[in-house]
Amino acid sequence: MKKLLQNFTALVLFCFCAVSFAQKDFQGKAYYMSKTTMDLDEWGGREMTPEQKKRIEERMKSFLEKEYILTFNKEESIYKEDEKLEAPGSGRGWGGFSGGFTGGPKYKNVKSKELLQDQEFFGKQFLIKDELKSLEWKMGTETKQIGQYTCFKATAIKTVDGFDWRSMRRRRDNDDKDKKEGEKKNDSIKKDDDPMSEIEVPKTIEVVAWYTPQVPINQGPDDYWGLPGLILEINADRTTILCTKIVMNPDEKEEIEKPKKGDEVTKAEYNEIITKKMQEMREMYGGRRGNRGGRGRRN
Incomplete structure (x- = not known):
């Protein structure tokens, strides 16, 4: 009711x-x-x-x-x-x-x-x-006041872009305790050569939106939209x-x-461009490390 x-x-x-x-x-x-x-x-x-x-x-x-x-x-x-x-x-x-x-x-x-x-x-x-x-918004039953506007709650599960820096975090390897000492060293070397290997992005996140029917516009900030009222909070x-x-x-x-x-x-094509650029930077970074290592050995 x-x-x-x-x-x-x-x-x-x-x-x-x-x-x-x-x-x-x-x-x-x-x-x-x-x-x-x-x-x-x-x-x-x-x-x-x-x-x-x-x-x-x-x-x-x-x-x-x-x-x-x-x-x-x-x-x-x-x-x-x-x-x-x-x-x-x-x-x-x-x-x-x-x-x-x-x-x-x-x-x-x-x-x-x-x-x-x-x-x-x-x-x-x-x-x-x-x-x-x-x-795919799920309309909730909660309401709250944002300024002078009465807002209603909606939630959704969003697929995260692999280059969304806002959700980037340091990779956590839960199997470290089970690794052998030699494997740990190899893994450490790999991460030093490729700093991006320590970063991960979740595949999906939960989004909570608050929208107001007092502004009956199907719009919202960033790429959010699709609710029967302006989205005031994400x-x-x-x-x-x-x-x-x-x-x-x-x-x-x-x-x-x-x-x-x-x-x-397209967004997919743009992400491919970023991926190639990052690969170039990783190779350049690894090459510099190799050159420094080579000079160290000659000395």
């Missing part, structure tokens, strides 16, 4: 609010704050002093904590970072290499199921064009995306333009 009442309430809210969103030139803006947590102890932080940890955390803050703006109408949206001027020396995460994992403006069209993303990787511009994929693995402000029908409307620059590729 409780679930039926909540579903009915959501339907009433959706129908009531949809009337005011019917005009042709309707537009809105939602401001989001995204934060990803990272345990430095997992990446060798146990050997650092508190001062060293603090310095690294400050340098990583601009990469792990970002602000975005979602500009949307009834069918389209563009999601892009709200870039701010940074202090000298603050850094942008992991330098140029991080560009392969953090995308540029993302365009979604929920009617044509079109997804476009502007992406730069090692100085080359790409235009990722793919089908907008939907998640909790996915170690990342939380939270809406901090909504502006309906701003005085100065912004044209939602599709990204156009760059070589057009």
